[in-house]
Amino acid sequence: MILHSLIAENFRNLAAGxxxxxxxxxxxxxxxxxxxxxxxxxxxxxxxxxxxxTSRAASLFRFDSPSVYVSGTLEREAMTRTLSVGLEAxxxxxxxxxxxxxxxxxxxxxxxxxxxxxxxxxxxxxxxxPEEKRRFLxxxxxxxxxxxxxxxxxxxxxxxxxxxxxxAIAVGDAAGSSLDAWTDEFVQAAAVIDRARRAxxxxxxxxxxxxxxxxxYHVSNLEVDYRGSGGExxxxxxxxxxxxxxLRAHVSLVGPQRDTVEFLxxxxxxxxxxxxxxxxxxxxxxxxxxxxxxxxxFDEPPLFLLDDIDxxxxxxxxxxxxxxxxxSTQVFATSAKESFLHALETGPxxxxxIENGRVTSxxxxx
Numbered sequence: 403m404i405l406h407s408l409i410a411e412n413f414r415n416l417a418a419g420x421x422x423x424x425x426x427x428x429x430x431x432x433x434x435x436x437x438x439x440x441x442x443x444x445x446x447x448x449x450x451x452x453x454x455x456t457s458r459a460a461s462l463f464r465f466d467s468p469s470v471y472v473s474g475t476l477e478r479e480a481m482t483r484t485l486s487v488g489l490e491a492x493x494x495x496x497x498x499x500x501x502x503x504x505x506x507x508x509x510x511x512x513x514x515x516x517x518x519x520x521x522x523x524x525x526x527x528x529x530x531x532p533e534e535k536r537r538f539l540x541x542x543x544x545x546x547x548x549x550x551x552x553x554x555x556x557x558x559x560x561x562x563x564x565x566x567x568x569x570a571i572a573v574g575d576a577a578g579s580s581l582d583a584w585t586d587e588f589v590q591a592a593a594v595i596d597r598a599r600r601a602x603x604x605x606x607x608x609x610x611x612x613x614x615x616x617x618x619y620h621v622s623n624l625e626v627d628y629r630g631s632g633g634e635x636x637x638x639x640x641x642x643x644x645x646x647x648x649l650r651a652h653v654s655l656v657g658p659q660r661d662t663v664e665f666l667x668x669x670x671x672x673x674x675x676x677x678x679x680x681x682x683x684x685x686x687x688x689x690x691x692x693x694x695x696x697x698x699x700f701d702e703p704p705l706f707l708l709d710d711i712d713x714x715x716x717x718x719x720x721x722x723x724x725x726x727x728x729x730s731t732q733v734f735a736t737s738a739k740e741s742f743l744h745a746l747e748t749g750p751x752x753x754x755x756i757e758n759g760r761v762t763s764x765x766x767x768x
């Protein structure tokens with residue numbers, strides 16, 4: 403898939419206007435704070451309706467703007483389509499998703515364009531809270547299983563309804579026996595999520611090990627340890643034992659919303675034994691593993707965003723990783739130091755210079 407162009411309005415500091423891209427590599431250069439990462443973030447927002455830097459949607463809006471809008475022209479499987487996402491500020495947070503000018507539901511929109519992003523400044527995958535680590539698995543699963551998002555949405559809906567019922571029972575507004583039916587729904591929906599996460603954790607671990615061995619990186623024994631709530635029988639038994647505790651707490655105390663994911667090296671949490679540079683390389687390898695799993699599933703590569711390439715990365719390994727990408731992979735990369743972008747200059751590419759949110763020059767190189 404190839405993103406030919408992008409238009410952003412009121413997106414952070416990006417100036418309004420159309421940005422055209424090279425089908426191979428796009429190198430974004432400029433001083434810090436000029437908008438390089440914002441342009442990558444706009445591409446990610448176009449594909450996912452979210453940011454790869456923050457969970458706060460309000461931070462995407464230009465100061466005092468009532469809305470933010472991004473659209474792009476995407477070529478995929480010999481078809482060209484226009485994607486657009488608009489988001490309003492304020493309490494409504496109304497979101498409008500369109501493909502070729504027609505409104506579509508979120509699952510259909512998210513399946514239209516796939517992008518993976520790496521940022522050396524953010525290591526929540528390894529260091530972050532449990533929900534960040536669960537999100538890493540969920541996004542990866544959704545990228546190769548188009549139906550997973552609906553399964554996750556169903557589970558979230560059942561969880562919300564079961565929690566509301568627990569609260570109603572606790573205050574005497576509902577009978578305790580009414581919980582059984584929702585527990586059945588909860589267990590069935592949760593088991594689907596547990597199986598998908600468990601399988602993907604195994605797949606990504608194996609793919610990571612293969613890629614690291616291929617490139618001879620010294621940190622090779624990473625384990626993605628998914629600690630789920632188990633299958634239907636196990637979860638049902640656990641819930642039975644927790645019934646009184648859940649009624650006191652007014653919430654479901656087990657399930658995929660509380661599962662944990664640990665990244666272990668020699669059985670110890672990766673952040674405890676790895677340096678900052680090693681952690682960045684591990685996250686980078688995990689991203690490349692995600693790309694390979696996607697390409698194997700769909701026989702095409704996704705878009706790949708590399709933000710803030712810095713000296714802590716093993717640049718020789720990074721260059722080898724980039725060279726092994728399929729030639730049809732469209733890459734976008736930023737760095738405040740141009741010397742770190744040489745790996746992408748070995749093939750056809752476009753160099754875009756960004757100043758104050760504007761692309762001031764764009765040059766193609768063969």
